[in-house]
Amino acid sequence: MKAKALKSLCLVLVFSVACPALALAQDAESLVKAAFDYMRGKASVSTATMTIHRPDWQRSMTIRAWTLGQSDSIFYIVEPPKDSGNGTLKKGGEMWMYNPKVNRVINLPPSMMSQGWMGSDFSNNDLAKTDSLIKDYVHTLEGSETIDGKKVFHIKSMPKPRAPVVWGMQKLKIREDHIFLQEDYYDEDLQLVKSLTLLDIKPLGGRLYPAKWRMQKAGVKDEYTVVGYEKLEFKDSLPADLFTLSSLRNPRF
Amino acid sequence: MSIDLRMAWRNLWRNPRRTLLTMSAIAFACVLLVFMLSWQFGSYETMINTAVKVQTGHLHVEAADYQDRQDMRLVIKDPQAVTKMVQAAPGVEAYTVRANSFALVSSQERTYGILVVGIDPAREAKVSTLKSIVRQGSFLEPGDHEGALVGRLLAQNLQVKLGDELTVLGQGRDGSIAALVLKVRGIYSSGMDDFDRSSIQMGLQAFQDAFTMEGAAHQVVAICQSLEEVAGAKAYMAAHLPPQKDPGLTVLDWKQLMPGLLQGIEMDLVSGIIFYIILLVVVTFSILNTFLMSILERTHEFGVLMAMGAKPGRLGRLVVMESLAMNLLGVGAGMIMGALITWYFQVQGIDLGAQELMAQYGIVGRIYPRLSWLSLLSGPAVVFVMTLLAALYPTRRLWKLRPVEAMNYA
Known part of the structure; x- marks a missing residue:
């Protein structure tokens, strides 16, 4: 009788130690999922300006983008006029680029996925593998802090075994109202490669949203890319035939 | 005399077989060294x-x-x-201008x-x-704005043949998008x-139009009349x-442009030198042995000479002269034979057969050894010095000889 009591006491002890960890992992998982859904919405239409900054050089372009669900998107360059009409379609893990001047569509080979999109600090993978964070990583809560009266969770995301991932580790900062504040990308040696910082949180498209996304490579001071949202509209849905190759060839903006 | x-x-000729054997060992080492160095x-x-x-x-002249x-x-x-x-630089035979950019190149099937x-x-x-290795189709004509040359393996990978279209999508100098369609004019194989x-x-x-180069280029490539002219x-x-x-310009030579090639050469030279050292050590010891033998077996004879009043110094001179003569004959014969053999192959060339393997090292076709004063003289000179030292060592024994004991030496 005594032994049984002891046993159940042990069981209780084990649970009380193990459960919070389990709960925390689930918390982190659902937190990331909720934040991802919050940021992306069911569907969206937006206009943004991308500025690529280099020590001796800077260039801006205006992009119009449509997204649907977790992984489909299509975007076109609107400005400058010289590049107007160049489009990129992203569907699942694949990407295609369209150039109106030669009227051709090119499928991006896997070897090019880690290259910068249009010379920016956002790689093709950053754009194509958006939902990879949800599908391929395990998230754990590492801590939290309070900034301006709001709780900010620090989350460490490690790839699932054998998942086809780009990053060896990601570290996230997510505010309690599901807004991403920062995303750090590490390589397989757990060295910081680049950081995405989300700034200028304000009402946008009917919800609080970071209007400025700043991607900076680690170790270089004066090289970064900033995406600033000018217009953002969340929708319940967009026609699926918008995200097709034939649609890519016929810019509609 | x-x-x-x-x-x-x-x-020297009292024991002709031994002398000839020793001489041929020296000669063989020399032949090998002359040929191998020339070959390298x-x-x-x-x-x-x-x-x-x-x-x-x-x-190359290019931006730093x-x-x-x-x-x-x-x-x-x-x-x-x-x-x-x-063009004005001394020794420059020809030059050309190039511009480069990494871009997506896409055929119907692949990118x-x-x-x-x-x-x-x-x-x-x-x-x-480049012009001479175009195997299919033709080289680009001046003023051809739509043509492209493609390597054999890339053509295979892209699954294109002559006349097929390639779409090029890249980024121009000003960051704008560069796009153009080219036709495959020629396929080359280097x-x-x-x-x-x-x-x-x-x-x-x-290229300059599509990539918004505004007349700029990336490299001016020069070729000199010979390798010796490059430094000047x-x-x-x-x-x-x-x-x-912003940016400043700089000049780079082939060693800086292809550091891998130079390292490969240095590595090969080092492994060659190790082989030569082993060869030299073996030859030197065999010669040391011969001289030691020839002095030991003549102990009685040296005793007699000493008893008749010959000083160790004179006997020493005698022995050194023997070895010097043998040495000179051996080295001389080796150099002549080495030069003849090397010269033969220098004219004929050597086909190694392992084309695939050699192609990776940039050797296409035959290898021609190159006889030079350096390759002809450096090896035999080292052999000469080593054998001379090997011959000197046994002569030290002469000073320890006592005439009576020596005469009784069996």
């Missing part, structure tokens, strides 16, 4: 010339850092000023990220072998796999670079 010299000569120098020259001729050239960063924006703003200067090179067809033909799968060539003018031409160019700021 002095009596000592005559005695030495006769002593010859193959290095072939490697360098092949690598230089396929693409790199002897010298371009070699390391391959950044599209690191350009030569005024290629004309540079070519004018390069690859590769290097797109803008070339000046007329000048390129004088600098590199034998160097890396080169045949990693780039396409197109007209420089068309480089110095001249470095001193006469046209002023350009």
